[in-house]
Amino acid sequence: xxxxxxxxxxxxxxxxxxxxxxxxxxxxxxxxxxxxxxxxxxxxxxxxxxxxxxxxxxxxxxxxxxxxxxxxxxxxxxxxxxxxxxxxxxxxxxxxxxxxxxxxxxxxxxxxxxxxxxxxxxxxxxxxxxxxxxxxxxxxxxxxxxxxxxxxxxxxxxxxxxxxxxxxxxxxxxxxxxxxxxxxxxxxxxxxxxxxxxxxxxxxxxxxxxxxxxxxxxxxxxxxxxxxxxxxxxxxxxxxxxxxxxxxxxxxxxxxxxxxxxxxxxxxxxxxxxxxxxxxxxxxxxxxxxxxxxxxxxxxxxxxxxxxxxxxxxxxxxxxxxxxxxxxxxxxxxxxxxxxxxxxxxxxxxxxxxxxxxxxxxxxxxxxxxxxxxxxxxxxxxxxxxxxxxxxxxxxxxxxxxxxxxxxxxxxxxxxxxxxxxxxxxxxxxxxxxxxxxxxxxxxxxxxxxxxxxxxxxxxxxxxxxxxxxxxxxxxxxxxxxxxxxxxxxxxxxxxxxxxxxxxxxxxxxxxxxxxxxxxxxxxxxxxxxxxxxxxxxxxxxxxxxxxxxxxxxxxxxxxxxxxxxxxxxxxxxxxxxxxx
RNA sequence: GCCGAUGUAGUUCAGUGGUAGAACAUCCCCUUGGUAAGGGGAAGGUCGUGGGUCCGAUUCUCACCAUCGGCUCCA
Numbered sequence: 001x002x003x004x005x006x007x008x009x010x011x012x013x014x015x016x017x018x019x020x021x022x023x024x025x026x027x028x029x030x031x032x033x034x035x036x037x038x039x040x041x042x043x044x045x046x047x048x049x050x051x052x053x054x055x056x057x058x059x060x061x062x063x064x065x066x067x068x069x070x071x072x073x074x075x076x077x078x079x080x081x082x083x084x085x086x087x088x089x090x091x092x093x094x095x096x097x098x099x100x101x102x103x104x105x106x107x108x109x110x111x112x113x114x115x116x117x118x119x120x121x122x123x124x125x126x127x128x129x130x131x132x133x134x135x136x137x138x139x140x141x142x143x144x145x146x147x148x149x150x151x152x153x154x155x156x157x158x159x160x161x162x163x164x165x166x167x168x169x170x171x172x173x174x175x176x177x178x179x180x181x182x183x184x185x186x187x188x189x190x191x192x193x194x195x196x197x198x199x200x201x202x203x204x205x206x207x208x209x210x211x212x213x214x215x216x217x218x219x220x221x222x223x224x225x226x227x228x229x230x231x232x233x234x235x236x237x238x239x240x241x242x243x244x245x246x247x248x249x250x251x252x253x254x255x256x257x258x259x260x261x262x263x264x265x266x267x268x269x270x271x272x273x274x275x276x277x278x279x280x281x282x283x284x285x286x287x288x289x290x291x292x293x294x295x296x297x298x299x300x301x302x303x304x305x306x307x308x309x310x311x312x313x314x315x316x317x318x319x320x321x322x323x324x325x326x327x328x329x330x331x332x333x334x335x336x337x338x339x340x341x342x343x344x345x346x347x348x349x350x351x352x353x354x355x356x357x358x359x360x361x362x363x364x365x366x367x368x369x370x371x372x373x374x375x376x377x378x379x380x381x382x383x384x385x386x387x388x389x390x391x392x393x394x395x396x397x398x399x400x401x402x403x404x405x406x407x408x409x410x411x412x413x414x415x416x417x418x419x420x421x422x423x424x425x426x427x428x429x430x431x432x433x434x435x436x437x438x439x440x441x442x443x444x445x446x447x448x449x450x451x452x453x454x455x456x457x458x459x460x461x462x463x464x465x466x467x468x469x470x471x472x473x474x475x476x477x478x479x480x481x482x483x484x485x486x487x488x489x490x491x492x493x494x495x496x497x498x499x500x501x502x503x504x505x506x507x508x509x510x511x512x513x514x515x516x517x518x519x520x521x522x523x524x525x526x527x528x529x530x531x532x533x534x535x536x537x538x539x540x541x542x543x544x545x546x547x548x549x550x551x552x553x554x555x556x557x558x559x560x561x562x563x564x565x566x567x568x569x570x571x572x573x574x575x576x577x578x579x580x581x
Numbered sequence: 582g583c584c585g586a587u588g589u590a591g592u593u594c595a596g597u598g599g600u601a602g603a604a605c606a607u608c609c610c611c612u613u614g615g616u617a618a619g620g621g622g623a624a625g626g627u628c629g630u631g632g633g634u635c636c637g638a639u640u641c642u643c644a645c646c647a648u649c650g651g652c653u654c655c656a
Contacts, residue, residue: 315652530614
């Protein structure tokens with residue numbers, strides 16, 4: 001609580017300093033946040049101004065400014081903030097007759113508090129202005145963009161230093177950095193931004209994960225389907241994507257002629273438009289509707305690692321976590337109403353199993369139940385009855401499964417409520433991975449139906465779900481989670497054999513043959529053994545096997561475990577036994 | 582898309598108004614090695630792209646592109 005007061009007070013001092021240095025500045029809001037504070041201000045700043053502002057803040061802090069709280073009438077407040085349009089707007093939004101203001105030195109702010117009594121309580125060495133960013137007023141793109149100044153603040157200088165060190169350490173785990181260092185993937189402007197090119201080791205990692213995924217899906221009663229990358233415009237019009245999702249879709253391909261004909265400007269007789277798929281759902285629906293379905297056939301659980309393309313705005317792209325082409329580990333469950341609960345539970349169990357299998361602790365995953373906005377019922381597909389049922393059953397199942405979830409009103413998709421699982425990256429940003437969603441839109445639009453036990457046509461329930469979310473995003477988070485040092489089963493190279501000299505290459509190959517159940521590589525570069533070990537360690541290979549005269553003689557290997565010391569000489573059989581453990 | 586920052590060899594980085602350097606990686610030669618870098622040599626850059634200022638620009642300036650941090654949006 002105290003720290004929050006300090007941080008919040010610092011944001012006022014920040015605003016105070018900006019006002020001194022830039023008298024025309026217009027102030028938005030300035031709260032305390034995790035690890036610090038910010039203030040949104042209409043003022044033009046460059047990063048080099050931060051130093052000036054920080055200096056000013058320290059000057060002000062030294063003056064032992066007292067924070068004085070006062071209730072004033074709205075009329076008075078309007079006068080005080082006459083030249084502050086954003087504050088005036090806030091005043092009007094306050095329901096009460098009076099508003100609370102805080103005065104600190106020559107600076108007055110509309111504010112509920114709480115604050116420290118005086119700047120004496122603030123350690124002027126324990127804060128630091130961090131960075132500038134743009135932020136829309138009230139978080140709305142249509143509003144003007146203010147300049148947000150972020151600051152860090154802690155109890156003491158030591159704590160601040162500690163935090164900065166921690167951030168530095170975290171940056172070393174960044175998947176974009178490790179992706180380069182471990183030679184996993186890259187992007188190329190010439191190929192297209194936001195499109196990932198997976199290198200051999202990255203593709204191997206992907207494949208290991210996909211194999212695991214495939215095996216587990218078969219075990220869990222899923223069937224695989226496979227669908228194209230493009231679909232006719234008519235399909236996307238019918239699904240609603242053409243209308244509602246166009247902001248995130250690549251524009252259509254005109255298909256009425258070849259590229260050659262196009263280049264020759266030949267006349268087009270007939271033309272169709274095709275769109276890159278941003279989602280797999282309509283294709284799966286097409287499979288469903290391909291023949292009449294009986295209540296006896298349900299549920300269908302159809303999974304596909306489907307690569308989709310979304311035209312994300314440039315500024316939103318980021319490493320593997322936000323890209324333009326990505327592969328969802330998608331599945332659709334089409335079932336009867338009486339099967340919904342059971343299916344939801346199965347999916348949640350599956351999701352939890354996946355997190356456990358990849359070492360994500362439940363506390364590092366945040367779960368959100370996204371519900372409809374009760375004040376805006378018109379923007380949603382489906383009827384109230386369906387929504388009430390699905391929202392309450394999602395909640396019930398989430399509770400029964402012991403999920404520690406937050407409910408978020410108005411966060412549902414227009415087509416249905418959902419349960420989202422988000423994982424934090426190394427910089428503390430949350431990324432949606434697993435998701436479990438109801439869909440009232442597609443069954444309606446595609447008139448999906450089955451024949452029930454009374455011989456009547458009935459509309460099935462449709463669930464979308466993804467476990468990883470996308471392979472790209474999940475692998476990005478996985479790289480950070482393990483800091484690139486993957487567990488044995490996930491390592492693209494599991495074992496590297498290092499012959500000491502040229503004379504040991506033959507023996508290295510013999511050893512490799514005995515380990516052919518594993519992903520093994522021989523490093524037969526003409527380098528010293530020290531160098532090979534260094535490279536193997538930097539590559540984060542779980543086991544390095546040194547073979548030289550001694551080992552060749554004794555029919556053994558010398559094992560070195562990643563990050564650790566020499567485990568000593570042993571027979572291959574013994575090494576294999578240890579691996580099993 | 583918007584606000585801010587960055588952009589020099591494959592990588593990590595120096596550097597300058599007079600057409601660029603280091604380390605590692607690469608290639609060649611020597612070395613035949615014992616648990617985190619053996620030695621020598623060579624090659625490698627239209628200094629993100631395109632305009633402008635200047636006798637001259639990688640350096641100053643403008644525009645664009647990409648990347649990074651935010652905002653908005655999202656798997």
